[in-house]
Amino acid sequence: xxxxxxxxxxxxxxxxxxxxxxxxxxxxxxxxxxxxxxxxxxxxxxxxxxxxxxxxxxxxxxxxxxxxxxxxxxxxxxxxxxxxxxxxxxxxxxxxxxxxxxxxxxxxxxxxxxxxxxxxxxxxxxxxxxxxxxxxxxxxxxxxxxxxxxxxxxxxxxxxxxxxxxxxxxxxxxxxxxxxxxxxxxxxxxxxxxxxxxxxxxxxxxxxxxxxxxxxxxxxxxxxxxxxxxxxxxxxxxxxxxxxxxxxxxxxxxxxxxxxxxxxxxxxxxxxxxxxxxxxxxxxxxxxxxxxxxxxxxxxxxxxxxxxxxxxxxxxxxxxxxxxxxxxxxxxxxxxxxxxxxxxxxxxxxxxxxxxxxxxxxxxxxxxxxxxxxxxxxxxxxxxxxxxxxxxxxxxxxxxxxxxxxxxxxxxxxxxxxxxxxxxxxxxxxxxxxxxxxxxxxxxx
Amino acid sequence: xxxxxxxxxxxxxxxxxxxxxxxxxxxxxxxxxxxxxxxxxxxxxxxxxxxxxxxxxxxxxxxxxxxxxxxxxxxxxxxxxxxxxxxxxxxxxxxxxxxxxxxxxxxxxxxxxx
Numbered sequence: 001x002x003x004x005x006x007x008x009x010x011x012x013x014x015x016x017x018x019x020x021x022x023x024x025x026x027x028x029x030x031x032x033x034x035x036x037x038x039x040x041x042x043x044x045x046x047x048x049x050x051x052x053x054x055x056x057x058x059x060x061x062x063x064x065x066x067x068x069x070x071x072x073x074x075x076x077x078x079x080x081x082x083x084x085x086x087x088x089x090x091x092x093x094x095x096x097x098x099x100x101x102x103x104x105x106x107x108x109x110x111x112x113x114x115x116x117x118x119x120x121x122x123x124x125x126x127x128x129x130x131x132x133x134x135x136x137x138x139x140x141x142x143x144x145x146x147x148x149x150x151x152x153x154x155x156x157x158x159x160x161x162x163x164x165x166x167x168x169x170x171x172x173x174x175x176x177x178x179x180x181x182x183x184x185x186x187x188x189x190x191x192x193x194x195x196x197x198x199x200x201x202x203x204x205x206x207x208x209x210x211x212x213x214x215x216x217x218x219x220x221x222x223x224x225x226x227x228x229x230x231x232x233x234x235x236x237x238x239x240x241x242x243x244x245x246x247x248x249x250x251x252x253x254x255x256x257x258x259x260x261x262x263x264x265x266x267x268x269x270x271x272x273x274x275x276x277x278x279x280x281x282x283x284x285x286x287x288x289x290x291x292x293x294x295x296x297x298x299x300x301x302x303x304x305x306x307x308x309x310x311x312x313x314x315x316x317x318x319x320x321x322x323x324x325x326x327x328x329x330x331x332x333x334x335x336x337x338x339x340x341x342x343x344x345x346x347x348x349x350x351x352x353x354x355x356x357x358x359x360x361x362x363x364x365x366x367x368x369x370x371x372x373x374x375x376x377x378x379x380x381x382x383x384x385x386x387x388x389x390x391x392x393x394x395x396x397x398x399x400x401x402x403x404x405x406x407x408x409x410x411x412x413x414x415x416x417x418x419x420x421x422x423x424x425x426x427x428x429x430x431x432x433x434x435x436x437x438x439x440x441x442x443x444x445x
Numbered sequence: 446x447x448x449x450x451x452x453x454x455x456x457x458x459x460x461x462x463x464x465x466x467x468x469x470x471x472x473x474x475x476x477x478x479x480x481x482x483x484x485x486x487x488x489x490x491x492x493x494x495x496x497x498x499x500x501x502x503x504x505x506x507x508x509x510x511x512x513x514x515x516x517x518x519x520x521x522x523x524x525x526x527x528x529x530x531x532x533x534x535x536x537x538x539x540x541x542x543x544x545x546x547x548x549x550x551x552x553x554x555x556x557x558x559x
Contacts, residue, residue: 095518395523416528423519423529430517435460444456 041069042374049130049138051120052146053077055085055441056344056358058108060144062443063366065110068373073112076132078119080105082441086355086433088172089210091179092296093217094187095394095430098176108441120147123310125337142339142369145325147307149206149345149353152300157271157280159297167274168194171297172214173206186294190221193230194293197279201300202238202268203322206345206353209388209400211235211298212242212252218294219259220393233260234290236267236281244351245406248390251419255392269297301353303346312340314348324348329404330381332365339372341365350404352386359440360385385409389429397425476547483553494552495545502545509540 048064050057053075061075087101109115118132129139151173153159164171165181168189172179189196198215200208215235222228235242235256242256242263243249256263270287271280272295279295281288301322307313308323312334315326325342326335329349334340343361345353364380371378384404389397398419401409410418416425439445458466484490513536514520524533 393523395517395519396525417526420526422525423517423523424532426519426523427513427517427532432457432461435457438460439453439456442456445453 041067042370043069044071044373046141046373047072047139048074048142048144048369049140050075050144050146051077051123051130052148052344052346053079053105053109053115054082054146054148054344055355055437056148056362057144057146058082058105058441059358059362059443060146060343060366061113062108062110062441063362064144064369065113066443067366067370071373072114074114074116074138075109076116076118076120076130076138077105078117078133080117082108083176084434084437085206086429086437088176088179089213089217089391090430091176092170092172092182092186092214093221093394094183098180100434101176101179103438108438110443119306120145121306123306123312125311125334125340128339140339142373143337143341144365144369145307145312145340145342145346146344147304147346149301150304152203152302153297155300156269156297158274159272159299160274163274168277168292168294169272169274169297170295171299172210173299182296186218186221186296189231189294190218190225190227192293193222193227195232195234195291196294196296197234197236197290197292198296199236199267199269199281200238200298203300203302204319204324204353205298205301207388208243209390211296213391214296215261216255216259216390216392217394218296219261224394228260232262234262234264236264236269236290238266238268240265245400245402245408247406247408247419248400248402251398252390255421272297301345303348307346312337312342319348329384330364331368331378332361332382333368341369349384351384351402354386354388355437355440356385356387356401359445362440383409387411389425389433391426391429392421395426396421396423397429398422399425399428473543476543476550479550479554480546483550487553490549491553494549494557498545498549498552501548502541505544505548506537506541508544509536512540 048071050060057075057077061073064073082103082105084101084103087096090096091098091101118134118136120130121133122131129137131137153161161174163169164174164178165184168185170182170185172182196218198211200211215233219233222231241249242252266284267281269279270282277292279290279292281290302308303313303323307325312325313323314320325346325348327333327342327347327349328335332341332343332347334342343365344358361382364382367378367380387401390400391397398421399416400418401411403409408418416422436445510533524530
């Protein structure tokens with residue numbers, strides 16, 4: 001049974017100084033740069049429907065409501081809880097509780113924006129309307145699709161989300177409670193030792209650094225408990241590299257070597273026998289079984305069914321199979337329907353399904369949408385920037401920021417080295433990221 | 446994509462600290478006002494009082510560093526590259542200077558230590 005969720009991980013931005021150091025006795029860092037000095041409002045009676053009230057949907061609503069006067073803006077999302085997904089790994093490492101990542105969607109719906117607690121079930125871009133799962137039809141002049149993605153646990157034979165936390169079964173993604181249950185399983189593994197398996201699916205996924213981080217965090221937990229010598233950690237990469245950005249992949253390879261984390265390449269989880277604690281991997285040489293004592297299952301991720309069944313999806317190319325939305329990678333505008341945009345996880349663009357991507361996609365899409373209403377053009381471009389504070393142990397992280405072309409995009413060149421394990425980067429993750437994320441939801445960062 | 450501005454900075458800190466942000470700003474402002482008032486009243490700094498304020502500042506600086514380590518669930522061994530040491534220094538100085546100003550003001554207001 002798939003579980004739907006919305007966009008993820010967050011921090012900085014490309015090119016310039018947009019983080020800050022300061023605070024009373026504290027020094028904190030926060031990804032910034034915004035449209036708080038927003039241009040004058042554009043008068044319109046346009047109907048804008050935002051499908052999805054996660055990070056991307058709420059941030060879009062906040063910015064649109066600030067830039068448009070008289071528009072009828074509607075958010076569609078059935079879920080009342082808002083999840084701060086960049087915090088899930090912290091919950092699964094026992095550093096935070098589930099309440100740390102759980103908020104209320106209603107707290108972030110901007111004044112003047114209508115929130116309908118129904119989800120988009122059908123997109124009709126030719127007829128310019130959306131039908132909800134309650135059967136309501138909403139015509140629109142502009143549509144922003146921000147539905148997030150679907151965790152396809154069903155694609156792993158034998159997987160049972162209800163058993164996360166038991167029998168060494170972990171999976172950080174399913175919910176805040178599942179993340180906490182994963183911590184229970186990992187912690188009990190750290191007491192005893194044994195074999196732990198990590199990995200990622202071959203589909204596009206949220207924050208591709210997260211599965212790597214979790215192996216590092218498990219390694220650190222074992223060391224702190226004095227049981228590292230009794231444990232074997234194995235990371236199963238779905239292809240021949242640990243990360244899609246070559247320079248980062250090499251750095252992680254060296255760190256894994258240093259920490260004694262073994263790597264299997266071209267191994268993708270296809271089935272699991274929870275009772276026997278055996279995971280089966282798809283490999284070039286055929287299925288391969290690995291026994292485990294703890295496993296972090298990362299499910300395949302796809303566009304939600306309503307999107308996959310719509311004309312909005314890519315028709316050909318690498319993003320077609322899982323139904324991601326066909327948008328121009330620089331403007332986030334749909335390639336065939338000019339009044340449709342997609343932001344966040346559901347956008348069919350390379351890399352970046354993170355909150356950092358959302359932070360930089362949303363202002364671009366909004367600028368194009370507003371420009372179209374105002375009868376002008378926008379030169380705003382999204383360069384694929386995304387970022388991941390790649391935790392390498394409790395207390396240290398590497399700030400990894402890159403773009404579509406695999407270029408590193410350090411926010412503080414010459415100050416914070418991108419591939420260095422630093423406390424300052426850890427501090428950003430633990431202290432500044434969530435406030436920056438929340439400010440982003442309000443359109444303030 | 447715009448540059449950093451004060452409103453953004455404030456928005457992030459407001460999300461981070463909530464009402465505590467304004468309490469801290471008020472506290473810092475009150476300490477500064479008290480310090481300036483004492484200095485104007487005494488027509489200058491009193492060396493003996495300043496020394497004691499500096500002793501308090503030393504403790505304040507150390508407390509600030511320990512506080513940041515605690516809230517980030519870190520330990521001194523996590524301090525890695527040079528920028529980490531710069532950050533520790535910034536935290537120490539911020540905590541230290543804040544405490545010196547506050548301690549001098551309070552001691553002066555109480556007319557302690559001449």
